[in-house]
Amino acid sequence: MDFTNTQLWTFAFVIITFGAYLWIGYSNRVRDTKGFYVAGQGVPPVFNGMATAADWMSAASFISMAGLISFMGYDGAVYLMGWTGGYVLLALLLAPYLRKFGQYTVPDFVGERYYSRLARVVAAICAVFVSLTYVTGQMRGVGVVFSRFLGVSITWGVIIGMAIVAFFAVVGGMKGITWTQVAQYAVLIVAFLIPAIAISAKLTGNPIPQLSFTFSDITQKLNQIQIDLGFAEYTAPFQSLSKLNVFCIAMALMVGTAGLPHVIVRFYTVPSVRAARYSAGWALLFIAILYTTAPALAAFARYNLINTLHGTPIEQARQLEWVQSWEKTGLLTLTDKNGDGKLEMSPDAALSEIKIDRDIIVLSTPEVAGLAPWVIALVAAGGLAAALSTAAGLLLVISSSFSHDVYAKLINPKASEEKKLLVGRVTIFFAVCVAGFFGIHPPGFVAEVVAFAFGLAAASFFPIILLGIFDKRTNRQGAIAGMVVGIVFTAAYIIGNRFFGMPAFLFGISAQGIGTVGMVLNLVVTLVVSRITPPPPEEIQEMVENVRVPRGAGTAQAH
Amino acid sequence: MSDPKQAREAYWKKNRSLITTLLLIWAVVSFGLAILFPMTFNIGKLPAGFWWAQQGSMFVFVILIFVYAWRMDKIDREYDVHEEE
Numbered sequence: 001m002d003f004t005n006t007q008l009w010t011f012a013f014v015i016i017t018f019g020a021y022l023w024i025g026y027s028n029r030v031r032d033t034k035g036f037y038v039a040g041q042g043v044p045p046v047f048n049g050m051a052t053a054a055d056w057m058s059a060a061s062f063i064s065m066a067g068l069i070s071f072m073g074y075d076g077a078v079y080l081m082g083w084t085g086g087y088v089l090l091a092l093l094l095a096p097y098l099r100k101f102g103q104y105t106v107p108d109f110v111g112e113r114y115y116s117r118l119a120r121v122v123a124a125i126c127a128v129f130v131s132l133t134y135v136t137g138q139m140r141g142v143g144v145v146f147s148r149f150l151g152v153s154i155t156w157g158v159i160i161g162m163a164i165v166a167f168f169a170v171v172g173g174m175k176g177i178t179w180t181q182v183a184q185y186a187v188l189i190v191a192f193l194i195p196a197i198a199i200s201a202k203l204t205g206n207p208i209p210q211l212s213f214t215f216s217d218i219t220q221k222l223n224q225i226q227i228d229l230g231f232a233e234y235t236a237p238f239q240s241l242s243k244l245n246v247f248c249i250a251m252a253l254m255v256g257t258a259g260l261p262h263v264i265v266r267f268y269t270v271p272s273v274r275a276a277r278y279s280a281g282w283a284l285l286f287i288a289i290l291y292t293t294a295p296a297l298a299a300f301a302r303y304n305l306i307n308t309l310h311g312t313p314i315e316q317a318r319q320l321e322w323v324q325s326w327e328k329t330g331l332l333t334l335t336d337k338n339g340d341g342k343l344e345m346s347p348d349a350a351l352s353e354i355k356i357d358r359d360i361i362v363l364s365t366p367e368v369a370g371l372a373p374w375v376i377a378l379v380a381a382g383g384l385a386a387a388l389s390t391a392a393g394l395l396l397v398i399s400s401s402f403s404h405d406v407y408a409k410l411i412n413p414k415a416s417e418e419k420k421l422l423v424g425r426v427t428i429f430f431a432v433c434v435a436g437f438f439g440i441h442p443p444g445f446v447a448e449v450v451a452f453a454f455g456l457a458a459a460s461f462f463p464i465i466l467l468g469i470f471d472k473r474t475n476r477q478g479a480i481a482g483m484v485v486g487i488v489f490t491a492a493y494i495i496g497n498r499f500f501g502m503p504a505f506l507f508g509i510s511a512q513g514i515g516t517v518g519m520v521l522n523l524v525v526t527l528v529v530s531r532i533t534p535p536p537p538e539e540i541q542e543m544v545e546n547v548r549v550p551r552g553a554g555t556a557q558a559h
Numbered sequence: 560m561s562d563p564k565q566a567r568e569a570y571w572k573k574n575r576s577l578i579t580t581l582l583l584i585w586a587v588v589s590f591g592l593a594i595l596f597p598m599t600f601n602i603g604k605l606p607a608g609f610w611w612a613q614q615g616s617m618f619v620f621v622i623l624i625f626v627y628a629w630r631m632d633k634i635d636r637e638y639d640v641h642e643e644e
């Protein structure tokens with residue numbers, strides 16, 4: 001094998017960053033279940049914010065989101081607002097109270113608040129399902145980055161990724177995962193910003209993407225080009241989705257975000273209620289740095305690609321180095337369909353002579369902007385950091401749902417501390433293997449499955465946690481009825497629509513947005529059923545009172 | 560605030576009204592300005608609706624959380640339910 005300069009740099013970065021993750025995981029190894037599940041509740045708010053941001057921003061956020069926006073224009077905002085707005089709900093409505101409650105998992109809260117083992121088990125199953133669907137994509141992402149940048153097969157890429165995650169998750173638990181995520185945040189944000197700043201400076205002379213996006217005329221020029229080519233304006237709303245769908249998808253993603261167990265659990269790891277509130281602010285700030293850069297990158301890269309390729313003689317385009325390398329991967333296809341020797345882009349796929357995969361937007365920017373090989377290598381390391389950090393957070397939820405909620409709480413409540421910790425370590429190892437298996441053999445419906453994860457989180461967890469805190473009258477009967485109605489409705493709609501050709505009969509709301517309706521149904525059913533059945537026991541109502549005030553969070557910790 | 564139960568209720572009421580205000584702003588900048596009623600005059604060189612959808616809403620989200628945390632610090636102290644350092 002002979003390697004290109006870029007590949008050598010990539011090897012170097014991958015070895016350095018992976019070495020750092022292993023070292024951090026090892027130096028934060030844990031000896032008790034509290035360290036294993038909630039990092040000993042000692043993570044300072046700013047660092048928990050970074051860890052949450054790395055946990056939250058997946059391979060998809062890092063690699064695919066800017067590309068997705070660049071193809072959707074205005075409507076791409078569903079992902080931008082949907083994946084950030086949920087943190088406001090989380091910070092104001094859930095995180096501080098769940099921290100005060102202060103146990104280890106989301107099913108802990110559901111089980112105790114609704115004094116029901118059934119509710120705990122249902123919640124644990126939902127948590128495992130949601131997290132497993134999500135982690136599959138992350139493992140795949142690791143494999144894809146390895147194969148694209150290093151020429152290693154996807155299978156080996158996944159196996160290497162698994163080995164790294166397994167090590168710091170098994171040894172370090174939540175504590176190891178948290179501090180590794182802090183490092184991973186640093187890697188991924190630098191890797192995302194450098195190319196974005198470079199392309200911004202190159203096109204507009206202003207290095208700050210948020211400013212040049214708003215104040216330069218690039219987007220106006222892009223609008224003009226789009227019109228000349230027969231596309232709609234880039235900034236015109238509701239071209240790829242209806243207004244109602246934009247509304248419903250944004251809402252479902254926001255509420256789903258606030259209900260995702262691996263996000264909620266991060267707020268159990270801080271020392272106090274006050275820290276939980278600030279930590280949510282830091283988390284969103286760190287996320288917003290990437291999320292406000294992505295739409296600028298999307299517009300700039302689209303402008304730059306069209307400008308460079310459209311109307312250019314095909315032979316001249318093929319002399320560009322990045323065109324050669326991306327044509328080889330199949331992500332960029334140039335065909336001179338009408339034989340005039342020039343490339344022409346068109347909204348009609350049958351006529352368009354330039355075919356661009358959306359993943360190219362982020363991955364090719366450094367080359368297009370003419371940056372040094374080490375920057376390209378850094379982007380590869382950033383993509384890996386994004387995928388690994390998200391995978392680790394999800395694996396912990398899968399593990400704790402089984403080892404804590406099912407094993408320690410239901411099967412063997414008398415288990416010793418050592419035994420519980422051992423079961424935790426074994427299940428996380430097992431979860432890594434399952435995730436790796438699905439990463440190597442991905443089910444063919446990953447996109448549907450992600451819609452499912454958010455829809456389910458929106459329609460199941462969010463309403464009953466919210467009412468569990470804000471409505472004392474909500475009881476077991478109401479919560480269970482609400483969860484069942486929310487889950488069954490949402491699941492039936494998504495499965496029917498995506499797999500059995502059922503039309504989107506509800507005003508054309510897509511599978512991605514239906515979680516919004518499921519959430520409303522859950523809220524209504526829970527409230528109504530709770531009102532017509534006996535109120536929850538006195539001690540539960542007292543518990544709710546207690547969760548509402550910050551004082552005592554330190555002492556009211558997990559038993 | 561002699562009766563602790565009453566004080567708690569007053570604290571909770573204050574918290575709820577702060578949450579309501581902030582969530583109203585949250586809904587206006589995202590669902591209002593960016594989705595339901597996108598306006599076409601320019602902010603910088605971008606149409607206002609587009610700017611709120613792809614930039615402005617996210618800045619406001621971050622600010623809202625910090626405002627909540629900061630206001631609650633004061634309210635916690637006012638009602639003496641803050642955590643011991």
